[in-house]
Amino acid sequence: MTTQTLIYLFVGASFALYIGIAIASRAASTSEFYVADGHVHPIVNGMATAADWMSAASFISMAGLIAFLGYDGSVYLMGWTGGYVMLALLLAPYLRKFGQYTVPDFIGARYYSSAARVVAVVCLIFISFTYIAGQMRGVGIVFSRFLEVPVDLGVIIGMGIVFVYAVLGGMKGITYTQVAQYCVLIFAYMVPAFFISFLVTGNPVPQIGLGSQVADGSGLYVLQKLDGTLTDLGFTAYTDGTKSMIDIFCITAALMIGTAGLPHVIVRFFTVPSARDARKSAGWALVFIALLYTTAPAVGAFARLNFVETVNETPYTQAPGWFTNWEENDLIAFNDRNGDGVMQYRSGDPFAGAPVFTEERGASGERLVSNDATEGENEVYVDRDIMVLANPEIANLPGWVIALVAAGGLAAALSTAAGLLLVISTAVSHDLLKQTFRPKITEKGELRAARIAATAAILVAGYLGIYPPGFVAQVVAFAFGLAAASLFPAIFMGIFSKRMNKEGAIAGMVTGLTFTFLYIAWFKLWSPESNVAENWWFGISPEGIGVIGMLLNFAVAISVSAATKAPPLEIRRLVDRIRLPGNAGA
Amino acid sequence: MDESENAGPESEEQRIARESGYWRANVRLLAVLMTIWFIVSFGCGILFRDFLDQWSLGGYPLGFWFAQQGSIYVFILLIVVYVRKMRVIEREYGVDGE
Numbered sequence: 049m050t051t052q053t054l055i056y057l058f059v060g061a062s063f064a065l066y067i068g069i070a071i072a073s074r075a076a077s078t079s080e081f082y083v084a085d086g087h088v089h090p091i092v093n094g095m096a097t098a099a100d101w102m103s104a105a106s107f108i109s110m111a112g113l114i115a116f117l118g119y120d121g122s123v124y125l126m127g128w129t130g131g132y133v134m135l136a137l138l139l140a141p142y143l144r145k146f147g148q149y150t151v152p153d154f155i156g157a158r159y160y161s162s163a164a165r166v167v168a169v170v171c172l173i174f175i176s177f178t179y180i181a182g183q184m185r186g187v188g189i190v191f192s193r194f195l196e197v198p199v200d201l202g203v204i205i206g207m208g209i210v211f212v213y214a215v216l217g218g219m220k221g222i223t224y225t226q227v228a229q230y231c232v233l234i235f236a237y238m239v240p241a242f243f244i245s246f247l248v249t250g251n252p253v254p255q256i257g258l259g260s261q262v263a264d265g266s267g268l269y270v271l272q273k274l275d276g277t278l279t280d281l282g283f284t285a286y287t288d289g290t291k292s293m294i295d296i297f298c299i300t301a302a303l304m305i306g307t308a309g310l311p312h313v314i315v316r317f318f319t320v321p322s323a324r325d326a327r328k329s330a331g332w333a334l335v336f337i338a339l340l341y342t343t344a345p346a347v348g349a350f351a352r353l354n355f356v357e358t359v360n361e362t363p364y365t366q367a368p369g370w371f372t373n374w375e376e377n378d379l380i381a382f383n384d385r386n387g388d389g390v391m392q393y394r395s396g397d398p399f400a401g402a403p404v405f406t407e408e409r410g411a412s413g414e415r416l417v418s419n420d421a422t423e424g425e426n427e428v429y430v431d432r433d434i435m436v437l438a439n440p441e442i443a444n445l446p447g448w449v450i451a452l453v454a455a456g457g458l459a460a461a462l463s464t465a466a467g468l469l470l471v472i473s474t475a476v477s478h479d480l481l482k483q484t485f486r487p488k489i490t491e492k493g494e495l496r497a498a499r500i501a502a503t504a505a506i507l508v509a510g511y512l513g514i515y516p517p518g519f520v521a522q523v524v525a526f527a528f529g530l531a532a533a534s535l536f537p538a539i540f541m542g543i544f545s546k547r548m549n550k551e552g553a554i555a556g557m558v559t560g561l562t563f564t565f566l567y568i569a570w571f572k573l574w575s576p577e578s579n580v581a582e583n584w585w586f587g588i589s590p591e592g593i594g595v596i597g598m599l600l601n602f603a604v605a606i607s608v609s610a611a612t613k614a615p616p617l618e619i620r621r622l623v624d625r626i627r628l629p630g631n632a633g634a
Numbered sequence: 635m636d637e638s639e640n641a642g643p644e645s646e647e648q649r650i651a652r653e654s655g656y657w658r659a660n661v662r663l664l665a666v667l668m669t670i671w672f673i674v675s676f677g678c679g680i681l682f683r684d685f686l687d688q689w690s691l692g693g694y695p696l697g698f699w700f701a702q703q704g705s706i707y708v709f710i711l712l713i714v715v716y717v718r719k720m721r722v723i724e725r726e727y728g729v730d731g732e
Contacts, residue, residue: 114702122701126675129706133671136713137664255703259692269693287687287698297680304675327720331713338706345702544661627657628729629720 051447055194058451059458062232063209066462069228070213070221078495081218082149082474088223088319094332096223097316099230099459100467101128101307101333102340103179104186107233107460112435114348115355120289121348123296123591127303129334129341134308136330140317142543144326145626149318150471151311151535152479158542159550160619162484167557169479171534172311173472177508178527179312180468184513186461193377193437194454203513206462207506214466214473215502219319222466229459234339236456240440240449241343244350247443254346274353281360282395282425286349291589292581298592306528306594309536312464312471323629351435354442359428360393364412367391370441375415378405379431382414386427396424403429465509473502526568529590533560533597541605543627546620552609560601567593656727663719667712675705 049057075081088096106128114121146154151172156165184203191202213221245257249270262273275285284290291299307313316333317326358368364382374380381403382391389412399419408416437457440449477498482489489497534557541548541556568590571579581587588596644652678686683697691699724730 119698119701122679122698125702126679126705129709130671130675133667133709133712137667137716256692258703259694259699261693271693271695271698287695293680297676300675300680324720327713327717331710331717334710334713338710342703342706624653627660628653629724630730 049447051450052196054447054451055454058448058455059195062228062455062459065228066209066225067212069224070217073221073224074216075218075220075495078478078491078498079149080220081495081498082478083315083318084218084220084223086147086319086321088321090320090325090329091332092223092227093316093320093325093329094334095230095336096226097313097329097333098336099226099233099463100316101313101337101464102230102233102460103464104183104189104457104461106340106344107237108186108189108436108457109433110436111344111347111351111439112432114345115352115435116432118284118286118289120291120296121345122289123291123299123303125341125345127300128307129338130300130304131307132330132334132337134304135313135317136327136334139308139314139539139543140326140330141323141629142626143314143539144317144320145323145629146622147318149315149478150474151314151539152475153483154542155535155538155553156479156483158619158622159538159548159553160616161550161554164538164550164554164557165479165484167554167561168535168538169475171530171557171561172475175310175527175531175535176312176468176472176475177512180465180472180505180509181512183461183465183468184509187458187465188513189433190437190454190457190461193373194450200514203510206458206465206513207510210462210466210469211503211506214469214506215499218498219315219470222463222470223319225466226463229463230336232459233456233463234336236452236459237340237343237347237436239452240443240445241347243445243449244354244439244443245346248350248353254343254350258346258349270349270353274349277353277356281356281393284395286352292587294587295581295584295589295592298588298595300592302532302592302594302598303528305532305536305598306530309531309534309539310527311475311531311535312467314539315471315474316467347436347439351439351442354439355430355435356393358442359391361390363390364414365389368442370438373441374431374434374438378403379434381405381417381429382410382412383417383427383429384410384412384414385425387411391428392425393428394424394426396426397422398424398426398429402431469502469505469509472505473498476501476505526565529564529568529594529597530561532594533564533601537598537601537605541602543623546623547609547614548605549609549612549615551612552605552607555608556601556605559604560597563600564594564597567597652727653729656723656729659723659727660720663716663723667716671709671712674700674708679705 079085110124143154152165152168155168156162187206188199188202191197192199213225241254242252245254246252248262249257249260250263251257251260258270261267261269271287275287279285317329320326320329371380383398399417400422401419403417404419406416406418410416437453440453477494481497482494538553538557571590679701683701686697687695689696
């Protein structure tokens with residue numbers, strides 16, 4: 049069978065599986081739709097959380113980012129796993145004990161205020177839509193490269209699949225499809241990683257392979273060889289970063305705290321039977337996530353090494369098949385500065401910005417670009433997102449591995465998109481309609497509203513996927529920064545401080561949100577040319593500023609709350625109740 | 635272990651004392667675990683990374699290993715310890731009833 053047939057087969061079979069599961073587990077009540085009736089086993093929930101969490105960004109982009117960032121890539125590895133420790137210890141068990149459906153539910157009840165609930169809903173919807181646009185782009189990339197359909201059609205197929213299981217199945221359907229998607233994606237990630245680790249080092253376990261010697265008889269360790277190769281070409285050594293220590297510190301912290309404050313992750317812990325199960329489940333989630341996250345740095349390093357060795361100083365006419373395939377997809381470009389037909393891969397940009405291809409071909413047959421020229425010797429442009437997808441081809445792995453990776457990338461993107469859509473639809477039908485504007489709505493009416501909201505959210509997400517606004521890639525930092533600066537402090541203080549009142553919490557959320565929003569928007573949207581370290585406050589980049597937003601939130605909340613009156617007695621009783629596990633104190 | 639077991643029905647004050655004792659024990663455990671969390675990630679992986687890099691773990695410089703591998707393993711251990719310890723604390727303060 050050809051690779052293309054295998055890809056259709058693997059992707060088709062996985063889609064059929066997801067839809068089958070969704071039909072078997074339709075939601076009949078709002079409780080099933082929102083939190084799968086609170087009956088999900090902690091291990092199952094851990095797996096579903098892992099699939100929910102690991103998006104197209106984790107599966108497709110992260111190893112590529114690390115490959116090109118080296119040590120600086122650690123911010124993602126620590127940031128996106130360390131958040132689970134905070135979630136397990138500081139938030140999840142108490143929120144589960146509180147026992148409602150959503151994060152705005154908790155904030156509205158704990159701060160006895162509809163205003164606080166609405167502020168939380170606004171944060172939640174903004175965070176979730178930012179995130180979902182990225183998922184749809186991931187679906188588009190996989191479809192256009194592997195299934196050879198136009199990106200638009202790919203997004204529409206993806207929307208159709210998510211529609212079936214999110215709108216029909218609600219949280220119950222999503223949970224069990226996410227378990228299947230986790231299995232597909234982790235298998236798809238690990239198999240090529242084992243192969244590549246074995247090819248490069250002779251040890252199939254990537255976590256050990258990255259610390260082993262290269263199997264070329266040189267006696268050099270992988271990281272040593274990579275450092276040497278890269279510094280020879282004018283890059284920074286792989287194990288040295290280029291970011292400042294304070295920036296690394298703040299980005300890691302913002303990602304960790306943001307992870308703990310992301311509504312679509314938190315809501316998964318409302319689905320287990322008890323507070324105790326919520327703790328256990330967070331542990332399992334981290335185990336399942338760590339499997340991919342400890343493999344990613346190895347994949348990144350091997351990919352970088354393979355890429356340099358196959359591309360650098362190779363004549364374009366002898367370029368491997370994957371190189372020209374990705375060139376056709378606009379994600380690789382060769383700018384033959386010196387006209388020798390040989391690809392020189394060096395530090396620096398081959399031309400200004402992302403490639404804008406003309407219809408013409410160069411002397412060796414490469415696609416020409418019309419970008420502005422830059423100084424330097426580098427002739428190769430490569431989009432970081434392709435590293436994981438191209439890896440099996442770069443390492444000459446069999447066709448079924450490539451098919452597996454295509455199915456895995458789609459599983460990662462679809463599972464996260466479904467989780468986000470559910471959070472958005474719940475926010476509209478439950479938090480806005482039921483709890484704020486139409487409290488008399490019937491259970492049936494609420495369920496219908498949830499399904500209509502999910503459908504509307506899918507259409508918006510699809511639109512964002514087909515016509516990605518130019519700033520989407522620029523604003524991913526928004527989601528984490530805003531979650532860290534707004535939702536996390538409000539939830540944390542709601543549990544750990546009995547004195548925190550509604551005035552303090554609302555002032556804190558608004559301050560954290562406004563500050564973080566303005567700082568990121570200034571450097572990313574309004575004045576991108578000034579986005580350099582010299583202009584940043586204390587040398588903290590927009591990606592890391594959420595931490596300062598969070599500190600401001602805490603400071604404002606505590607001062608305002610000290611100056612206003614304490615929360616009523618029943619709120620202090622509520623806090624006492626959620627602090628106890630089991631039904632004690634209920 | 636739990637005086638309320640043989641002392642008959644406990645008074646309101648006893649219950650409050652027991653429950654706040656549980657909460658204090660919980661917060662103490664959190665403080666210890668979150669300190670370790672901070673040390674392995676922000677400490678070993680970032681602040682003291684250059685210092686630790688003078689040692690190696692196989693081909694990994696030690697600080698680099700903490701940043702890209704070790705901290706994640708410790709995170710898992712922290713949650714495991716937390717889940718186990720909390721069971722013990724719950725039993726000790728008699729708040730483990732279903």
